[in-house]
Amino acid sequence: MSRRRSWLEPRPAGLYCHAGDFYIDPVRPVDRAVVTHGHADHARPGNGAVLATPETLAIAEARYGERAGRSLQPLRLGETLTIGDATLRLAPAGHVLGSAQAVIEHGGERIVVSGDYKRRRDPTCEAFEVVPCDVFVTEATFGLPVFRHPPDADEIAKLLASIQRFPERTHLLGVYALGKCQRVIRLIREAGFDQTIHLHGALQNLCKLYERFGIDMGPTAPVAGLPRSALRGKLVLCPPSAIADRWSRRMADPVTAVASGWMRVRARARQRGAELPLIISDHADWDELTRTIEEVEAPEIWVTHGREDALVHYARSIGRDARALHLVGREEDEEAA
DSSP: OHHHHHHHHEEEEEEEEETEEESSSSSSOOSSSEEESSTTTTOOTTTTTEEEEEHHHHHHHHGGGGOOOOOEOOOOOOOOEEETTEEEEEEEOOTTOOOOOEEEETTTEEEOOOOOOSSSTTTTTTOOOOOOOOOEEEEEOSSSSSSSOOOOOHHHHHHHHHHHOOOSEEEEOOOOOOOOOHHHHHHHHHOOSSSSSEOOOOHHHHHHHHTTOOOOOOOEEEOOOOOOGGGGTTTEEEEEGGGSSEEEEEEESOOEEEEEGGGGGGGHHHHTTSEEEEEOSSSOOOOHHHHHHHHTTSSSEEEEESSSHHHHHHHHHHHHEEEOOOOTOOOOOOOOO
């Protein structure tokens, strides 16, 4: 057993740091949790003491209320804290608002737990920071060479071109409530679309939370109470699952679109009923994953979830000591990708 393995190890509840006596993104309630971001497979309710960025804690409170944690401790990006025999710093992960990598140091060694991350620009969160380390614990949601995401601007241009081409139809765009929704809105605004964007009720609270942290959504309005005629020619955002729901029947001859990295896979686009699939992901694609492994210069790579085997094989091919952790509880969330 390596020295690094002796103070950070996978357990049934998640990655456990012996030196600081805490878990990172535990999959079941624990006494002390460090949470990298607000998505439900990383930020779960029922923990005791929870440490995360202020934004992630606000997201957890918005989603879980009192169950967000018995005590909540904010740690801003870039700040360092001593916990037991370990030091902890949160570095930007570029995934969603408040997302962070856990940078843990003990005994002269540094381990970076990435959480979920992406490398391209996102107007709603801080950009990913490359942190050189001894061990890099990486996700691999899109860890296959087939997954190479196109430029976001190109996908947004497809949406806006369709709105111009079919001005009499409602454009119904499926987006995950946390991160994807707000990022897509900002990208649309940056592309020059200044009309009111209508929101499914499930998206409104987190959009308001983003605005509290200074992310301007522009003019938005709820769909609730509007007749079909009022939505003709409008852009409506909803959770992807709502596209197949009775709720969507109020739309006027809708053009259905879904924004997700999985839209690269035609079968998934058909399954979601996406007439207009938009490949916009909040996760690193294959090129970004492999570039990150090279840039952090870690001799040891641990892969936590997703397409583990291919990324492990790549890391070994460039001389890294790599292995898959096979952590349970990191379900593939198609909507969040």
